[in-house]
Amino acid sequence: SQTIHQWPATLVQPVGSPLSLECTVEGTSNPNLYWYRQAAGRGLQLLFYSVGIGQISSEVPQNLSASRPQDRQFILSSKKLLLSDSGFYLCAWSGYVADGYTFGSGTRLTVV
Amino acid sequence: QQPVQSPQAVILREGEDAVINCSSSKALYSVHWYRQKHGEAPVFLMILLKGGEQKGHEKISASFNEKKQQSSLYLTASQLSYSGTYFCGTDGSSNTGKLIFGQGTTLQVKP
Numbered sequence: 075s076q077t078i079h080q081w082p083a084t085l086v087q088p089v090g091s092p093l094s095l096e097c098t099v100e101g102t103s104n105p106n107l108y109w110y111r112q113a114a115g116r117g118l119q120l121l122f123y124s125v126g127i128g129q130i131s132s133e134v135p136q137n138l139s140a141s142r143p144q145d146r147q148f149i150l151s152s153k154k155l156l157l158s159d160s161g162f163y164l165c166a167w168s169g170y171v172a173d174g175y176t177f178g179s180g181t182r183l184t185v186v
Numbered sequence: 187q188q189p190v191q192s193p194q195a196v197i198l199r200e201g202e203d204a205v206i207n208c209s210s211s212k213a214l215y216s217v218h219w220y221r222q223k224h225g226e227a228p229v230f231l232m233i234l235l236k237g238g239e240q241k242g243h244e245k246i247s248a249s250f251n252e253k254k255q256q257s258s259l260y261l262t263a264s265q266l267s268y269s270g271t272y273f274c275g276t277d278g279s280s281n282t283g284k285l286i287f288g289q290g291t292t293l294q295v296k297p
Contacts, residue, residue, distance in 0.1 A: 106283050117188070118228070118273060118287040125283075133284070164227055168283060174218050174230035175275075175285065 076101035080165045080178030087185055093138075093152040095181050097165030100146065105167040107148040108175070109140055112162040124148060160185045187211050189276045191288035198264050198295050206259040206291045208274030217250050217257040218275040218285060221268075228273060231259075261293070269295045 080097045087093060099105050109121040120133045122140035130140050137156050141149045148165055165178040189210045196204050208217060216235050220228035232242075234250035234257060242248075245262040261268055271292045275285035 108284075110287075117289040118275075120284060120286060123284050131284075171216065171235070171283070172233060174233050175220075175228075176230065177227035180227050 076167075076169075076176065078165065078167055078176055078178045080181060082181055083179065084182045085184070087155050087183065089157055089185055090154050093150070093155055093159070093183070095150040095163055095165075095183075097148045097150075097178055098146055099167045102146070102167070102169055104145060105169055107142065108166040108168070109148065109150050110164045110166065110177075112164065114161070118164065122150070155185045157185050159183065188286055189274055189288040191272075191274060191291050193291060194289070195292045196294070198293065200266060200295055200297055201263050204261045204264060204293060206261075206272050206274075206293075208257045208259070208276070208288055210255045210276050212255065212276075212278055214250075214252065214255055214276050214278065216277045217248075218277075219248055219257075219259050220273045220275065220287075221270045222273065222290075223270045264293075264295045266295050266297065269293055 077100045106125055108123045110118045111121055112118050122130055122132055124130050124142045127142055127145055138152050163181045166175040168175050189208050192207045198204055216233055218233045219231040221231055222228040248259045250257045271290045273287045273290050275287045277285055
Protein backbone atom coordinates (compact mmCIF):
# COMPACT_ATOMS: atom_id res chain seq x y z
CA SER A 75 0.00 0.00 0.00
CA GLN A 76 1.05 3.58 -0.52
CA THR A 77 2.35 5.67 2.33
CA ILE A 78 3.61 9.22 2.61
CA HIS A 79 6.19 10.36 5.12
CA GLN A 80 6.83 13.95 6.11
CA TRP A 81 9.30 15.28 8.63
CA PRO A 82 9.98 16.86 10.99
CA ALA A 83 6.61 17.10 12.74
CA THR A 84 7.42 20.39 14.46
CA LEU A 85 10.12 22.96 13.91
CA VAL A 86 11.02 26.25 15.58
CA GLN A 87 13.44 28.35 13.58
CA PRO A 88 14.81 31.88 13.99
CA VAL A 89 14.16 34.55 11.38
CA GLY A 90 16.82 34.47 8.68
CA SER A 91 17.70 30.81 9.13
CA PRO A 92 17.41 28.25 6.29
CA LEU A 93 14.69 25.63 5.98
CA SER A 94 14.48 22.14 4.54
CA LEU A 95 11.35 19.99 4.80
CA GLU A 96 11.28 16.56 3.24
CA CYS A 97 8.48 14.38 1.97
CA THR A 98 8.73 10.87 0.55
CA VAL A 99 6.13 8.55 -0.91
CA GLU A 100 6.30 4.76 -0.90
CA GLY A 101 4.39 2.14 -2.84
CA THR A 102 3.74 4.08 -6.02
CA SER A 103 5.66 5.47 -8.96
CA ASN A 104 5.51 8.80 -10.76
CA PRO A 105 3.07 10.42 -8.34
CA ASN A 106 1.98 14.03 -8.58
CA LEU A 107 3.37 15.80 -5.53
CA TYR A 108 2.21 18.97 -3.81
CA TRP A 109 3.21 21.36 -1.04
CA TYR A 110 0.44 23.24 0.75
CA ARG A 111 0.61 25.72 3.61
CA GLN A 112 -2.11 26.32 6.16
CA ALA A 113 -2.02 29.39 8.39
CA ALA A 114 -3.63 29.02 11.80
CA GLY A 115 -7.40 28.62 11.41
CA ARG A 116 -7.22 29.14 7.68
CA GLY A 117 -7.55 27.19 4.45
CA LEU A 118 -4.97 25.34 2.39
CA GLN A 119 -2.79 27.39 0.08
CA LEU A 120 -1.11 25.58 -2.81
CA LEU A 121 2.60 26.46 -2.90
CA PHE A 122 4.19 24.04 -5.40
CA TYR A 123 3.30 21.03 -7.41
CA SER A 124 5.32 18.54 -9.43
CA VAL A 125 4.39 16.01 -12.10
CA GLY A 126 7.87 14.48 -12.40
CA ILE A 127 11.56 14.63 -11.44
CA GLY A 128 12.88 18.16 -11.77
CA GLN A 129 9.48 19.52 -12.84
CA ILE A 130 8.26 22.12 -10.37
CA SER A 131 5.47 24.65 -10.74
CA SER A 132 5.27 27.53 -8.32
CA GLU A 133 1.81 28.79 -7.54
CA VAL A 134 2.58 31.71 -5.27
CA PRO A 135 5.62 34.05 -5.46
CA GLN A 136 7.32 33.83 -2.11
CA ASN A 137 10.36 33.15 -0.05
CA LEU A 138 10.24 29.39 -0.63
CA SER A 139 11.44 26.94 -3.28
CA ALA A 140 10.84 23.28 -4.00
CA SER A 141 12.82 20.49 -5.59
CA ARG A 142 12.16 16.93 -6.66
CA PRO A 143 15.53 15.17 -6.90
CA GLN A 144 13.98 11.68 -7.04
CA ASP A 145 10.66 10.33 -8.27
CA ARG A 146 9.18 9.94 -4.79
CA GLN A 147 10.97 12.71 -2.93
CA PHE A 148 9.80 16.31 -2.63
CA ILE A 149 11.71 18.96 -0.71
CA LEU A 150 10.61 22.41 0.43
CA SER A 151 13.37 24.91 1.13
CA SER A 152 14.11 28.45 2.07
CA LYS A 153 17.41 30.31 2.28
CA LYS A 154 16.17 32.85 4.84
CA LEU A 155 12.96 32.39 6.79
CA LEU A 156 10.54 35.23 7.47
CA LEU A 157 8.05 35.49 10.31
CA SER A 158 5.27 35.16 7.73
CA ASP A 159 6.57 31.70 6.78
CA SER A 160 5.11 30.27 9.98
CA GLY A 161 2.34 27.75 9.42
CA PHE A 162 1.37 24.13 8.96
CA TYR A 163 3.08 22.68 5.89
CA LEU A 164 1.48 19.71 4.22
CA CYS A 165 2.87 17.48 1.52
CA ALA A 166 0.42 15.48 -0.59
CA TRP A 167 0.49 13.02 -3.44
CA SER A 168 -2.03 11.92 -6.02
CA GLY A 169 -2.15 9.10 -8.54
CA TYR A 170 -5.50 8.02 -9.92
CA VAL A 171 -7.90 10.94 -10.00
CA ALA A 172 -10.65 8.97 -8.28
CA ASP A 173 -8.45 8.36 -5.23
CA GLY A 174 -8.01 12.05 -4.45
CA TYR A 175 -5.05 13.44 -2.56
CA THR A 176 -3.30 11.73 0.32
CA PHE A 177 -1.69 14.16 2.74
CA GLY A 178 1.33 13.64 4.93
CA SER A 179 1.04 14.27 8.65
CA GLY A 180 2.38 17.82 8.26
CA THR A 181 5.12 20.00 9.72
CA ARG A 182 4.21 22.77 12.11
CA LEU A 183 6.75 25.54 11.54
CA THR A 184 7.13 28.47 13.90
CA VAL A 185 9.51 31.23 12.90
CA VAL A 186 10.64 33.31 15.88
CA GLN B 187 -9.78 31.52 -7.96
CA GLN B 188 -10.57 30.12 -4.57
CA PRO B 189 -13.98 28.45 -4.26
CA VAL B 190 -16.32 29.91 -1.65
CA GLN B 191 -17.77 27.69 1.05
CA SER B 192 -20.85 28.36 3.12
CA PRO B 193 -21.62 28.41 5.93
CA GLN B 194 -18.33 29.17 7.70
CA ALA B 195 -19.37 27.26 10.79
CA VAL B 196 -22.14 24.90 11.88
CA ILE B 197 -23.10 23.58 15.30
CA LEU B 198 -25.30 20.50 15.42
CA ARG B 199 -26.71 18.01 17.88
CA GLU B 200 -26.10 14.34 17.25
CA GLY B 201 -28.58 13.01 14.73
CA GLU B 202 -29.18 16.33 12.98
CA ASP B 203 -28.44 16.98 9.32
CA ALA B 204 -26.20 19.58 7.71
CA VAL B 205 -25.40 20.87 4.24
CA ILE B 206 -22.14 22.53 3.23
CA ASN B 207 -21.95 24.38 -0.06
CA CYS B 208 -19.03 25.10 -2.36
CA SER B 209 -19.25 27.57 -5.24
CA SER B 210 -16.78 28.51 -7.94
CA SER B 211 -16.67 31.42 -10.36
CA LYS B 212 -14.88 29.21 -12.90
CA ALA B 213 -15.87 26.10 -14.83
CA LEU B 214 -14.91 22.95 -12.97
CA TYR B 215 -13.59 19.54 -13.94
CA SER B 216 -13.88 18.01 -10.52
CA VAL B 217 -14.72 18.74 -6.91
CA HIS B 218 -13.06 17.01 -3.97
CA TRP B 219 -14.22 16.97 -0.35
CA TYR B 220 -11.91 16.53 2.64
CA ARG B 221 -12.31 16.54 6.41
CA GLN B 222 -9.63 17.79 8.78
CA LYS B 223 -9.58 17.09 12.50
CA HIS B 224 -7.87 19.63 14.71
CA GLY B 225 -4.07 19.40 14.43
CA GLU B 226 -4.23 16.64 11.81
CA ALA B 227 -3.90 16.40 8.06
CA PRO B 228 -6.98 16.54 5.81
CA VAL B 229 -8.51 13.19 4.86
CA PHE B 230 -10.08 12.53 1.48
CA LEU B 231 -13.84 11.87 1.56
CA MET B 232 -14.91 11.79 -2.07
CA ILE B 233 -14.50 13.22 -5.53
CA LEU B 234 -17.17 14.23 -8.02
CA LEU B 235 -16.17 14.27 -11.64
CA LYS B 236 -19.21 15.04 -13.71
CA GLY B 237 -22.04 17.51 -13.59
CA GLY B 238 -25.08 16.24 -11.73
CA GLU B 239 -23.12 13.41 -10.17
CA GLN B 240 -23.89 12.29 -6.66
CA LYS B 241 -21.76 10.09 -4.47
CA GLY B 242 -22.02 8.70 -0.99
CA HIS B 243 -19.71 7.73 1.83
CA GLU B 244 -21.46 6.19 4.84
CA LYS B 245 -24.03 8.85 5.77
CA ILE B 246 -22.14 11.56 3.92
CA SER B 247 -23.04 12.28 0.32
CA ALA B 248 -22.39 15.03 -2.19
CA SER B 249 -23.74 16.47 -5.40
CA PHE B 250 -22.10 18.42 -8.20
CA ASN B 251 -24.00 20.80 -10.44
CA GLU B 252 -21.59 21.51 -13.27
CA LYS B 253 -23.74 24.22 -14.85
CA LYS B 254 -24.02 26.17 -11.63
CA GLN B 255 -20.37 25.40 -10.76
CA GLN B 256 -21.48 24.30 -7.33
CA SER B 257 -21.15 21.30 -5.09
CA SER B 258 -22.92 20.46 -1.85
CA LEU B 259 -21.91 18.04 0.91
CA TYR B 260 -24.76 16.41 2.85
CA LEU B 261 -24.19 15.03 6.33
CA THR B 262 -27.11 12.92 7.49
CA ALA B 263 -27.84 11.90 11.08
CA SER B 264 -24.56 13.45 12.22
CA GLN B 265 -22.30 11.65 14.68
CA LEU B 266 -19.75 13.08 17.09
CA SER B 267 -17.01 11.76 14.80
CA TYR B 268 -18.18 14.09 12.03
CA SER B 269 -16.79 17.11 13.89
CA GLY B 270 -13.96 18.86 12.09
CA THR B 271 -13.32 21.29 9.27
CA TYR B 272 -14.57 20.40 5.82
CA PHE B 273 -12.82 21.65 2.72
CA CYS B 274 -13.86 21.50 -0.88
CA GLY B 275 -11.10 21.46 -3.45
CA THR B 276 -11.73 22.34 -7.07
CA ASP B 277 -9.86 21.57 -10.23
CA GLY B 278 -10.45 23.85 -13.19
CA SER B 279 -11.87 22.76 -16.51
CA SER B 280 -8.42 21.90 -17.84
CA ASN B 281 -7.98 19.02 -15.38
CA THR B 282 -4.56 20.07 -14.19
CA GLY B 283 -4.69 17.95 -11.07
CA LYS B 284 -4.02 21.03 -8.95
CA LEU B 285 -6.61 21.59 -6.29
CA ILE B 286 -7.56 25.01 -5.04
CA PHE B 287 -9.25 24.69 -1.66
CA GLY B 288 -12.05 26.71 -0.16
CA GLN B 289 -11.61 28.43 3.18
CA GLY B 290 -13.25 25.59 5.05
CA THR B 291 -16.44 25.00 7.07
CA THR B 292 -16.08 24.10 10.72
CA LEU B 293 -18.62 21.55 11.91
CA GLN B 294 -19.15 20.85 15.60
CA VAL B 295 -21.43 18.02 16.63
CA LYS B 296 -22.56 18.07 20.25
CA PRO B 297 -24.06 15.18 22.24
